[in-house]
Amino acid sequence: MLNIRVEKTTNPKIKPDFTKPLPFGKIFTDHMFIMNYTEGKGWYDARIVPYGKIELDPSAMVFHYGQEMFEGLKAYRNEDGECFLFRPDMNAKRTNATNERLCIPELPVEDFVQAVKAVVDIDRDWIPTQEGTSLYIRPFIIATDEFLGVAPSKNYLFMVILSPSGAYYANGLQPVGIWIEDEYVRAVKGGMGFAKTGGNYACSLAAQEKAHADGYSQVLWLDGVERKYIEEVGAMNIFFKIDGKIVTPMLNGSILPGITRDSVLHYCREKGIPCEERRISVDELIEAQNSGKLEEVFGSGTAAVISPVGKLRYKDDVYTIGDGSIGEFSQKLYDFITGVQTGKIEDEFNWRVKI
Numbered sequence: 001m002l003n004i005r006v007e008k009t010t011n012p013k014i015k016p017d018f019t020k021p022l023p024f025g026k027i028f029t030d031h032m033f034i035m036n037y038t039e040g041k042g043w044y045d046a047r048i049v050p051y052g053k054i055e056l057d058p059s060a061m062v063f064h065y066g067q068e069m070f071e072g073l074k075a076y077r078n079e080d081g082e083c084f085l086f087r088p089d090m091n092a093k094r095t096n097a098t099n100e101r102l103c104i105p106e107l108p109v110e111d112f113v114q115a116v117k118a119v120v121d122i123d124r125d126w127i128p129t130q131e132g133t134s135l136y137i138r139p140f141i142i143a144t145d146e147f148l149g150v151a152p153s154k155n156y157l158f159m160v161i162l163s164p165s166g167a168y169y170a171n172g173l174q175p176v177g178i179w180i181e182d183e184y185v186r187a188v189k190g191g192m193g194f195a196k197t198g199g200n201y202a203c204s205l206a207a208q209e210k211a212h213a214d215g216y217s218q219v220l221w222l223d224g225v226e227r228k229y230i231e232e233v234g235a236m237n238i239f240f241k242i243d244g245k246i247v248t249p250m251l252n253g254s255i256l257p258g259i260t261r262d263s264v265l266h267y268c269r270e271k272g273i274p275c276e277e278r279r280i281s282v283d284e285l286i287e288a289q290n291s292g293k294l295e296e297v298f299g300s301g302t303a304a305v306i307s308p309v310g311k312l313r314y315k316d317d318v319y320t321i322g323d324g325s326i327g328e329f330s331q332k333l334y335d336f337i338t339g340v341q342t343g344k345i346e347d348e349f350n351w352r353v354k355i
């Protein structure tokens, strides 16, 4: 159990108008959580302080070799003022899987969850209640040793910042266009694809720029060796409905194990919907599309929850999925998951955590 010192702001910010569309990740709340780590001493000085800038030495290791990790989850508030998190223990466990890969010290699961709950509780008035809105939570750890040598840092900061965010799609669930990337790769087996760390994103930018320039909103990555098997989308896992069956690439070390992905699979298994985690090649996908068996495509991730895909580009061809509008199953999943998250429907799988 952390002993969290709280220093409240004496100068609260003016909140944005939550009834107007909110930008993603640009507005931050009044407070933030910080805790230090030093080798031999462990994690210490857990505190909630007014949101603001932090000072680091230019030689801090995170700036040079990228030893850092992050997480992403959301808090929701219903009309009765009750606040909820969605499966935060999963983010805490994934934090430690990432930490292990990046030689960052372990952060106890209970401490992670306690820190998130404490800072969200203090800024609970910042959780918007409008349909599709939430408070985005960004926990992260950075290496702070003042040293240019290549070695695991002996000092770290764990922080949690909060950002009220609007509906991911301004006009409801709009299908997106996806660019299947056949030149750049994101991760390879043995690398850090399964870890949530900035380096994976730094190496994704060039392909994303290419996709954006062509009018596609996201990149679909293929495996890093043969560029033949489907891995995942930018910040989402990917699902296909082929001939009535839900198919997603299996976790192979280079794919990020999404919590939304896990929730979709759990839902399918509990509801008796046929689903498979397996290798799926881009050739198989195109064959399914050409024979009319590719019924739906959607991404899954905390930010968008379920994101229908209406269009796929691969090399010189463009494929329209179904009639280009949202699929029936994608919509059903979105309604179920967001219903549980916001407290509108029964929490039959015990995913909701009240603050």
Ligand SMILES: *Cc1c(COP(=O)(O)O)cnc(C)c1O
Binding pocket: 072, 196, 232, 233, 234, 235, 236, 237, 256, 257, 258, 259, 260, 261, 300, 301, 302, 303
């Ligand atoms: C965070 C992330 C996801 C989605 O994970 P969720 O836990 O469902 O939010 C998928 N892919 C990548 C690369 C990610 O960073």
